[in-house]
Amino acid sequence: MTCHTAPVNTAARRPARNRPAPTLEEVAARAGVSRATASRVLRGDQKVSERAREVVLAAAQEISYVPNLAARTLVTGRSESVAFLVEESEERMFADPFFLGMLRSAQEAVATAGQQLVFTVMNRPEDQERFLAYAAGGHVDGVLLLSLHGRDQLPQRLESLGVPTVLSGRPLSGGRRLWYVDADNVGGGELATRHLLDSGRAHVATVTGPLDMCAGQDRLAGYRAAVEAAGRPYDEGLVSVGDFTAAGGHAATVRLLDERPDVDAIFAASDLAAFGVVRALRESGRSVGDDVAVIGFDDVPAAADQQPPLSTVKQPIAALGTAMTRLLLDRIEGRPGLTRRTILPVELVLRETA
């Protein structure tokens, strides 16, 4: 006869009284059925008799059985959770209404699907390795990735480890093979610029975002398209490079006014930049909306609270978050017929600056 030593049960989860957590085995024993049958009942599988169902459910209830998810994940390969990963400082993540809005809608969409969201903000390079191991280790079934920097290969690495990833915003490189959801930045730039042109402005300028980011490039492309569609020449003198911040917008405007004092309309590539534009215009003695029309981009909450309220291109933040999440969940499920690239429409919100 083999001598079994008592099971040592290293650190396994155990409820308050220090009993080990009940297992499926115990439920089955108590119900007088096999483990397989108990499993089928608890997962809501079809092939079980009504009697078996009742008796198993009762047994599970009695001993407050909760399935061990690690064991389940081990066999199914699914964790029923996805990561929300932001490559930014905590500072920026929590200061930016865009990130918060995305987090909010992603959380809602994930919860609606009955799954969990693992929220991570990544700063230091070592964070990246750790996250990679975490994700590839099977603790999440997929990744929502925001604010990818430069030509960072993180999404490629995740995909090659078998972790489906969906980006927010078109990536600078690898756009062909990666999955992403983006706002219609080109269309938004066009929309704003066309409005300025149509309202009779003679010299419509733009204060751009950083041109090493897709959103910056695309909004500028939209500006240019609208200008050319109106049969006007694309004039580089009317393009001043900023960086999406208020300070950058201010500086870009100062330069612009210096070279081209005749400017009577400015499309700013972000609302924050627009705030800087407005300040610079004021400082130069021009009236905003009257002498110079201004349109921003994003529609952050503060835009409506400005004096005068800022006209802007509204990004559908909630829809972006929901779309990313749905796309990721569909990929995880292996739904066929999905497309790598989703572009959501933007909308011109006219207030008082244009």
Next chain:
Amino acid sequence: MTCHTAPVNTAARRPARNRPAPTLEEVAARAGVSRATASRVLRGDQKVSERAREVVLAAAQEISYVPNLAARTLVTGRSESVAFLVEESEERMFADPFFLGMLRSAQEAVATAGQQLVFTVMNRPEDQERFLAYAAGGHVDGVLLLSLHGRDQLPQRLESLGVPTVLSGRPLSGGRRLWYVDADNVGGGELATRHLLDSGRAHVATVTGPLDMCAGQDRLAGYRAAVEAAGRPYDEGLVSVGDFTAAGGHAATVRLLDERPDVDAIFAASDLAAFGVVRALRESGRSVGDDVAVIGFDDVPAAADQQPPLSTVKQPIAALGTAMTRLLLDRIEGRPGLTRRTILPVELVLRETA
């Protein structure tokens, strides 16, 4: 000879090319050591020779081995992640600087400890059951719980399922057995009230928070303590019940002024309430800071931006989040000598309204 059917490998994680993920077994084989040795090396265990270490590390590298976390969790009982659970609507979670600040600091603290944060906001009752199963299932090692409502038994249920839980704020019931971190609400109420009394105000009133919440009760208790410590009678006519919102603060002030037009100082139990107080005072033709001094509670960012800037009691939000997280992690580790109750000091921030 037994006939083995090929392993079917249901849905297990598999990298891009559809090969199954490499296992520890394969690393060991490649390195020419046993699985146990490979495991020890990869976990940084001590009892391994330098040669074994090198050869295992190399092998792991070669086949891009990533440990399967579900398997690890199954045996260790640890998932290396904790939940951040908010019992609120998404709306309130994302509108309230307090929740966002807590999320931020918890995220930082958790990341610093090399762990992950699972972020959940809970609205509907069915969410609770699902979360309970998730947490008890071992996907998280503990729970940070914010904004517990009424006498909700969720923390008790979590604890009884073996999931350590730390609350933000003293719970209404069960405070004896539960673990929580709170700001010194009583002390803050005292601090504000004493300052108003000391600065020569004759009739110091308070606009309270909701009195079915601990924070509301405690801040009122602090007010009362300061009044009595100053040798003045506690006058219920000077206590007007609000609910932490601006609308509530406004209404409470209107009532108060109606009954006690002689009021010359008001301690409001929250900054939002204070905003309402200020508006009501203005509407009544009184000057804020001069005729009537006002002190709020929280120090939300908007407090400093008010006209005039609001004096208030500052809660150490980042410290609260960090303390909760550290406490939870320490509990999970089984560190001895921890105390159930942590109260962090608050601080009076004098600006222009008092």
Next chain:
DNA sequence: CAATATAGATCCCTTCGTTTT
């Protein structure tokens, strides 16, 4: 006899192939 390395049991669940009714 130290210091390392090993085999094998164990964690708990899902699922396949087979038997039972």
Next chain:
DNA sequence: TAAAACGAAGGGATCTATATT
């Protein structure tokens, strides 16, 4: 012959008691 239940084989890592040098 179906339908329902069963037994046993994984799934991948950790850890203890045992062997090896």
